[in-house]
Amino acid sequence: xxxxxxxxxxxxxxxxxxxxxxxxxxxxxxxxxxxxxxxxxxxxxxxxxxxxxxxxxxxxxxxxxxxxxxxxxxxxxxxxxxxxxxxxxxxxxxxxxxxxxxxxxxxxxxxxxxxxxxxxxxxxxxxxxxxxxxxxxxxxxxxxxxxxxxxxxxxxxxxxxxxxxxxxxxxxxxxxxxxxxxxxxxxxxxxxxxxxxxxxxxxxxxxxxxxxxxxxxxxxxxxxxxxxxxxxxxxxxxxxxxxxxxxxxxxxxxxxxxxxxxxxxxxxxxxxxxxxxxxxxxxxxxxxxxxxxxxxxxxxxxxxxxxxxxxxxxxxxxxxxxxxxxxxxxxxxxxxxxxxxxxxxxxxxxxxxxxxxxxxxxxxxxxxxxxxxxxxxxxxxxxxxxxxxxxxxxxxxxxxxxxxxxxxxxxxxxxxxxxxxxxxxxxxxxxxxxxxxxxxxxxxxxxxxxxxxxxxxxxxxxxxxxxxxxxxxxxxxxxxxxxxxxxxxxxxxxxxxxxxxxxxxxxxxxxxxxxxxxxxxxxxxxxxxxxxxxxxxxxxxxxxxxxxxxxxxxxxxxxxxxxxxxxxx
Numbered sequence: 190x191x192x193x194x195x196x197x198x199x200x201x202x203x204x205x206x207x208x209x210x211x212x213x214x215x216x217x218x219x220x221x222x223x224x225x226x227x228x229x230x231x232x233x234x235x236x237x238x239x240x241x242x243x244x245x246x247x248x249x250x251x252x253x254x255x256x257x258x259x260x261x262x263x264x265x266x267x268x269x270x271x272x273x274x275x276x277x278x279x280x281x282x283x284x285x286x287x288x289x290x291x292x293x294x295x296x297x298x299x300x301x302x303x304x305x306x307x308x309x310x311x312x313x314x315x316x317x318x319x320x321x322x323x324x325x326x327x328x329x330x331x332x333x334x335x336x337x338x339x340x341x342x343x344x345x346x347x348x349x350x351x352x353x354x355x356x357x358x359x360x361x362x363x364x365x366x367x368x369x370x371x372x373x374x375x376x377x378x379x380x381x382x383x384x385x386x387x388x389x390x391x392x393x394x395x396x397x398x399x400x401x402x403x404x405x406x407x408x409x410x411x412x413x414x415x416x417x418x419x420x421x422x423x424x425x426x427x428x429x430x431x432x433x434x435x436x437x438x439x440x441x442x443x444x445x446x447x448x449x450x451x452x453x454x455x456x457x458x459x460x461x462x463x464x465x466x467x468x469x470x471x472x473x474x475x476x477x478x479x480x481x482x483x484x485x486x487x488x489x490x491x492x493x494x495x496x497x498x499x500x501x502x503x504x505x506x507x508x509x510x511x512x513x514x515x516x517x518x519x520x521x522x523x524x525x526x527x528x529x530x531x532x533x534x535x536x537x538x539x540x541x542x543x544x545x546x547x548x549x550x551x552x553x554x555x556x557x558x559x560x561x562x563x564x565x566x567x568x569x570x571x572x573x574x575x576x577x578x579x580x581x582x583x584x585x586x587x588x589x590x591x592x593x594x595x596x597x598x599x600x601x602x603x604x605x606x607x608x609x610x611x612x613x614x615x616x617x618x619x620x621x622x623x624x625x626x627x628x629x630x631x632x633x634x635x636x637x638x639x640x641x642x643x644x645x646x647x648x649x650x651x652x653x654x655x656x657x658x659x660x661x662x663x664x665x666x667x668x669x670x671x672x673x674x675x676x677x678x679x680x681x682x683x684x685x686x687x688x689x690x691x692x693x694x695x696x697x698x699x700x701x702x703x704x705x706x707x708x709x710x711x712x713x714x715x716x717x718x719x720x721x722x723x724x725x726x727x728x729x730x731x732x733x734x735x736x737x738x739x740x741x742x743x744x745x746x747x748x749x750x751x752x753x754x755x756x757x758x
Contacts, residue, residue, distance in 0.1 A: 234411035236674065239474040249409040249472035251418040254353075257461050257469070258402045258422055261357065262429025264457035265395050267437040268364075271450045275371055277318050278302045279379040281309035284317065302371055302447055321379075325386040327693060332390025334689035337397045338510030341682020344401055345481040345675050348473050349408065353401040354466030357458045359392030364455040371448050396688050399426065400681040407669035407677050408472035412613055413594050416620065416666035417587045423662045424582035431575030473674065481675040513676070513683040516738060524736045528616065529671060529680070531731040535624070536664045537687040538725040539631075539657070542718060545695030547571075549703045549714050550638075559711065560644040574651050578658035586659060593619050615737035616667040621729070624667070627660030628726040635719035639712045672738045 240248055282300045285308075289295050298308050344352045363385035370377045403419055410418040437450045514529045554562045554570065562570070594617070630653050637650025668684065669677050699714055706713040 259425040264454040266430035266433025329390040337685035338682035341678040344678040356397040359389040362388040420582040420662040477675040531728040535725040541691030541695035577655035630656035631722040638715035
């Protein structure tokens, strides 16, 4: 086997004697069985051989999952405000019912679920709502932190679609409980909503849904197009969050019932479960599932060899899934671990800032001594930001990918007279530069927030931060290119764990800072935001291109011990 120097695109030119593991780990020039002077070069993705011979309805593709994922995101975004309003009304109803028991002479205006009930906006009710919603979010976050990474690892061993469908089953139960609480408020206490949150978190909630969707997309997309495919998923996410609340408000106005949105959301969840579970073709072939089971069986055997109770506790450790970000053993290296850890830190900062800073930013904008925005102005601002992100992900990112990745690769293949076989090679130079560009735009936008003294400059700063939408899609794609397909769910599951922690800790940090500085230095939250993005940018400088874990196709010997371990899984 002969290996020449890296090409400008980062591919390795490996001779035809390359073994299968190397053939899956580098971009190869397919020179065997071809007469290059007579045939047109053909570009082949090394992973495409997993799907050879499949009919069109059996062929996995990102386009199978985009529609269901959009509905999933639309349902998640559309129900946020109605769920909060319904919770407020149910707690308010119980509050006045309890007060009437103490003071039978007390009178109050009727509380209509889903209507504007000004009598409910009293400190006692708002305090209870705040504590209750925090408890619901904590339960979902903690349960998701336990479940999401484990479902990610299970999907490596048993396929994506079944666990992706399962992720929405908890949402079905949660929506049913909400509907029953709203229809029978005198019979079902609002504490039942806690039970709904438990089931939602038990199946991983939105966290599992989106990491498994990204895993599915990476399984059936060539590395050169993976950033674009995951960008499509991100665009669905932002579109769902932008349109969900708007469509929900129109639906409630049209039907005159707040419950209507919960019926529609339940229908979206049921459709998602049925379509993904029974129609969408599996993206992870049996061969790769078996290899993941073999590796898991070996890990179990090694862990059990110690025979101590301490090893059992380590296996149940909530932080154990994070080991996927620091792999050890054959084929790993310190640059690989550095890349994975750096990308994980950046993604945690981006996700935590996105879910934590939004509410505080709106509070800042609605203050009388800033812009004095109302619901309409705030909604337009959020919709504008989401729209810009969607355009960047659907138009700008594919264009950049075509001119700076796809065309140069095709040009090199034509020049060499051979087809270029794609396989995982870690993040490439374009991934690194896209990530740094996105983080720079986040830093500039956050600093713009700090120094904006007019609403117009504030909105412009927001548009600059929207360019940061390139960051998360690039990170998710880059992570999948660092490991073989049968480890993608494990790695993204670890990222899901970090997402859950950031959903818990992020709001505490941003809301506490805003509460401490409001009226004194309201822009402190934007200083924190810029500082976090600065840390993420420094971490991005540690990411090196073309570092990856090789895909070992040779497997291990079939021993009786290993077969017995597999049967026990």
